[in-house]
Structures are given as structure tokens and as C-alpha cells.
Amino acid sequence: MKTTTKTSSKSYVADFETTTRLDDCRVWCFSITEIGNIDNTIVGLTIEDFFDELLKLGSCTIYFHNLRFDSQFILSYMLTTGYEYTDDGKRMKDKSFTTLISGLGVFYAIEVKLAKGVRIKFLDSYKKINTPVEKIPKDFDLPINKLEIDYNMDRPRGYQLTELEKEYVQHDTKIVAMAL
Numbered sequence: 001m002k003t004t005t006k007t008s009s010k011s012y013v014a015d016f017e018t019t020t021r022l023d024d025c026r027v028w029c030f031s032i033t034e035i036g037n038i039d040n041t042i043v044g045l046t047i048e049d050f051f052d053e054l055l056k057l058g059s060c061t062i063y064f065h066n067l068r069f070d071s072q073f074i075l076s077y078m079l080t081t082g083y084e085y086t087d088d089g090k091r092m093k094d095k096s097f098t099t100l101i102s103g104l105g106v107f108y109a110i111e112v113k114l115a116k117g118v119r120i121k122f123l124d125s126y127k128k129i130n131t132p133v134e135k136i137p138k139d140f141d142l143p144i145n146k147l148e149i150d151y152n153m154d155r156p157r158g159y160q161l162t163e164l165e166k167e168y169v170q171h172d173t174k175i176v177a178m179a180l
Contacts, residue, residue: 033173067124
């Protein structure tokens, strides 16, 4: 009898930092941290860069702490760049996605097939750790804390991150990754 072992794909925590202007609402930076290996953290600038990084990561699970917020940027990007929604999560075409969202607007999952052999499942870590990121370090006795930045500062397209901003977004994903 032949036995097969399913290899588990890696899991990550991601976070977007977004502009607060209604006339220019977009991702201005992101971080992705591998769960179980927080030294493997990627920082980038745009939603396009984020999707490029997803292709490099390959099939995996990515948690966002409050998927409902961040998913708005993911869904907007996909719907404006040729991705198609499908109800059939088993036989997805390249550049297609499916969602699990309750009638009350509670986001549970988004699954995206980027290309042949690359499927990304986005889940909400807030469903597992029902506390704000700033409380997680104390609740889990972590050696890292959430930092602060000026959320309303103007960050035009092409903006380059400061070291503090880079550290800030990394802390957000590392905190949740360590807790998970």
C-alpha cells in the first residue's frame, strides 16, 4: 500500500499600512513575516509589490490581524487587475479567487490562485487571537512591542520608508507571528 504525506505549506503574517486620504486610499507599505521564523520578514511598498512577493512565496497561508480591513485592498487590486471571482474553490483557474464572508460582513477567508501551483489562503488571525496587536506582547509575554508612527503623514506614490516606519510595520507582523 502506498502512503503519501502531505507537505504542509508555510504560514505567514502580513500587514498593510495605508494612506488615510479619501482621494488617495492605497497601500504605502507592507510586511510579511514567516510564522516560526521571524527573521524571515519581507517589507515592501505597494500592493503590486505585495502580489509579486506572493508569487515568490508560493502556496501558503497568510494571516492578517483584522482581515476585513486589509482584504479591501486585496479585493480591490484583484478586481481591477483581471482576477475573477469563482464559487468553485476546488477547480480554480489562474488569477481567480473565492471568499468566505458571512452575510453580516464577517471575513473568514479569501483563497487566491495566482498561477499554476500557487494558491494563497488569507485568514484572519483576530479570529484566533481576539485582542488588538498592541496588547498581544503583554498577553503573550513577548520581548517586542508595537511601535507608533504618524498615520496621517502624507506619503505620496514613490515614498521611501524611514527606518522607524520599516521597524514599525515589521513589529506588527512579528508580534502576531510570535503569538500564533
